[in-house]
Amino acid sequence: MNNSIDKIIAIVPAAGIGSRMGAQIPKQYLELDGKSILALTLELLLSHAKIDRVIVALHPKDSYFSSLAIANHSKLQTVVGGGERADSVLACLNHIDEPCWAMVHDAARPCLTHSDIDKLIDSTDTFPQGAILASPVRDTMKRSDKQGNITHTVCRELLWHALTPQYFPADALKENLSLALAAKANITDEASAMEWAGISPGLVNGRVDNIKITHPDDLQLAALFLSQRTKG
Template sequence: MSKFIALLPCAGSGSRFGSALAKQYHPLCGKTVLDWTLRAFEAVMEIEQVLLVASPDDELIDDYAAKYTKVRIVKVGGATRAVSVNNGLRELKLMPDDWVLVHDAARCCIHPNDIRKLVNQLKNGTSGGVLATKAVDTIKQVDSAKQVSKTLDRQYIYMAQTPQMFRYQELTYALSRADLALVTDEASAVELAGGVVKIIESSEPNLKVTFPFDLQIAELVINSYLEDNIYV
C-alpha cells in the first residue's frame, strides 16, 4: 500500500513579509503560523509523516519535532523552494509509488478536509495534482511594457495552491530534469517532464501568509476553524 508523506519546505527567508523573523514563526491565534499548518496535517489519518525541510542554521524549527507525532526535521534547505524540495525528497527514500504532498509552510489556513479531498481523488490513479481555486477576477496577460496583450478566458484559469501531490518517482524525476532556479512549484516541473497534472478544487480558504496584513485574515479563518473543531 502506498504511503502518503507531506513535505514542507521551511528554508525561505520570506523577504516580501518584511521581517527578520521568518513568517512561519510569527504568532497567530496563540501559536505560530507553522503550528496551524502542522495541526491540519496531523489531523489527517492518511498522512504518515510530515517532513520539515529547514535551513542548516535554523534553531527555531527544533522544538516542532517534540510537539507533533508525525514531524521529522531535516536541515538540508537550499536557496530556493525547488532546491529544498529536491533535497528533502532525497532524505525520504520512498518507494516509487508512494505519494508526496508538498505544501507551503506558511499556508496555514489549509483545511484537513481539503487534504483528505486531494488524497482521495488522486490516490487510485497514476496522475498527480494540485489543490487550486478557480479564477474569479479577469486575468490580463501583459507585455514587457505592462501593456495588455491578451485577456485570458478565466473559465480555464485556476490559481494553483498547495498541497501539490505526486508519486515519489515522478516528482524526483521531474525535479532532476528541471532548472531548479526557475521552478516555482512542483506541478510546473512535472508538466515540463511530460506528466499529467490534475486540478482539485479547494473548498475552504487556503491563504498563504505572504505579507503582514495576511495575518489578520488568517486569524479570522483559524478562529472559524476552531469554532468548528476541525483539528481532531
C-alpha cells in the same frame, strides 16, 4: 488508493526567509493566535490519519524551529533545505527510501483543511499521475506591459490558481524535479516539474480560504479564517 502505494509522506519546504513580509523573523515563525504559522501547518498535517510522516526542510541557520512545542513529534523529521523551494523539496525527497505518495505543502498555508486533504488523496483514482489543489480564477484577468499599462484582458475560462498540497508519487516527483533543475528549467512548484517532463497533473477544486501568507495583510486574513473555523 491506486497502484498499490498506500503510504503518504508530507513535505513542507520551510527554509525561506519571507522577505516580502518585512518582518524581523522568517514569516513561518510569525504568530497566529499564540502559535507560529509553521506550527499550525505542521499540526494540521500531523493530525491527519492518513499521513504517515512529515518532513520539513529548514534553513541551515534556523534558530527557531527547535523551540516549537511540536518540534519533537514522533512523526516529524527535519532536513536542511536549499536556496530555492525546489531545492528544499528535493532535499526532503532524498530522505525517502520507500514507495509512497509525496504531499508537498507550503509552510505558510496554515488554513488548509483535512477535508481538502481527503479530496486530494481520493483523486488518485481519477488522476493516477498526481494532482494539485487549485481554485478557479474568479476575477477578470489583465495582462500588462512593463510600465504597468493594460495590454489586453485575459480570458479566465479554464484558468486556475495553483494551491498546495501538490500530490505525486514520490519517485516520479524526485526524478522529474532533479532532471528539471539540472536542465535549469523554470520550476515554480512541483506541478511545473511534472509538466516539464510531459505529465499533465490533475486539478482538484480546493477551498479559496487556503491562502498563502505572503504579505502583512494576509496574516490578518488567515487569523480571521482560522477564528471562524473555531467558532464553527
